[in-house]
Amino acid sequence: MKQAVFLLALLTAMHAHAATAPAAAAPVSAPGMMQVMVGLLLVLGVLIALAWSLKKMGAGKHAPSGALKIVGGINVGNRERILVVEVADQWIVVGVTASSINALSTMPRQDSLDLAPMTPLAKNFSVWLKQTIDRRNAQKSPSDPGSGNAH
Known part of the structure; x- marks a missing residue:
């Protein structure tokens, strides 16, 4: 008997809820869909x-x-470059490839960069780089055998 009363109350509640529930949403019309698409675009x-x-x-590139x-x-190849980067009072010669960046050499900051031999397409960059590395190595003491390019 209690179950029958419970089922009757449940059915009555469901019927009341169905009567107050809004009708199903109407299908979207073509002009309404176009308005949504124009807004999205x-x-x-x-x-x-x-x-x-x-x-x-x-934006975002500035250090x-x-x-x-x-x-x-x-540029020394399609995707390879050699750069001279100044950090504080030091220059770092860096090799840059598509997959890695390697420090090739370091040297103290120089007051002026002799750009005259490097002007037309930097043809003499390798000569300048070799001379700079040789000068740096000549300044190191000859009694230090491990003072090569171990960086």
Whole structure:
């Protein structure tokens, strides 16, 4: 008997809820769908334009002033470069490839960089680099056998 009363109360509650529930949503019309699509394309267009403008302005590429400076460089292959990077009072010669970056040599910061031999397409960069490394190695004491290019 209690079960019958419970089922009757449950059925009554379900019927009352069904009477007050909103009707099923009407299908979306073609003009409504077009309005949604135009809005979506407009938002995507604004995002693409914003990303493009940030890329053109160079946002996010700036290092703190004076922390790091590229003094010079040369391409030695399709995806390989040699760069001279200034950090504090030291120059670091760096080899850059598609998969790695290696420090080739370090030297004290020089007051002036002789750009005259390097001007047309930096043809004499290798000569300048060899002379600079030779000068640095000549300054090291000859009594230190381990003072080669072990960096």
